[in-house]
Amino acid sequence: MCRGAINLHGSLCAGCWPKLSFLDAPLCVRLGTPFSYDPGEGVVSPRAAARPPVWNRARGAVQFDTHSRQIVHALKYRDRHEVAQLMGRLMRRAGAELIEDADLILPVPLYSFRLWRRRFNQSAILARHVVEGTQVSVRLDVLRRDRPTRSQVGLDHADRRRNVRNAFSVPEVMKPELIGKRCVLVDDVLTTGATAEACAEVLLQAGAQTVDVLVFALVIRPSGSHI
8 A cells, every 4th residue: 555645534545546456247146256248147157167156145346466465464464454444345335235135244253362463353344344334233253263274375275175174163052043044254355265165164054044255355366366
């Protein structure tokens, strides 16, 4: 981020704004990745057809690239919490259909020690901004991370799945509240989808009706990009 002058808190300067690659229709209904042409309503991409995700729908506000990475890292690693307002606002726009259908908004949880060391969960902060002006509840007690996992940076999809296997759970006392609920899982970046799939699996097993995924930045070609 260039720290250029802005007119509104939680926004970008005139030079940075056009550098973001916004994800707009037409999109793959399952992965949220853009099509170069409009193939018609409800069409999925070849990648989604070859390997359907566990979740129902995924949406991202922007493409993950050099410019969006700076925004993600500003929040995640440099405590620039003011960017969360911008990120949440763009996510709310991109995921309007998902939020309208949702009963619960669930941020991807951090392991307790990492949360203590970082002092905040960026996904929880984003979730709170996402629901501004809506009646949907953010719940921090439904999904938990039971064990520490190594950073996913640099891992391929198979290694990422192994890394997060059995890392998440739904407490027994919370399972009745999930039955039949439509959930939206919130995170900052969707890369290969391994973490989102691990979360979606335990939510569906606990009784959720559907799980959608909403992120700020979406990696379009997971095999070639890592955060």
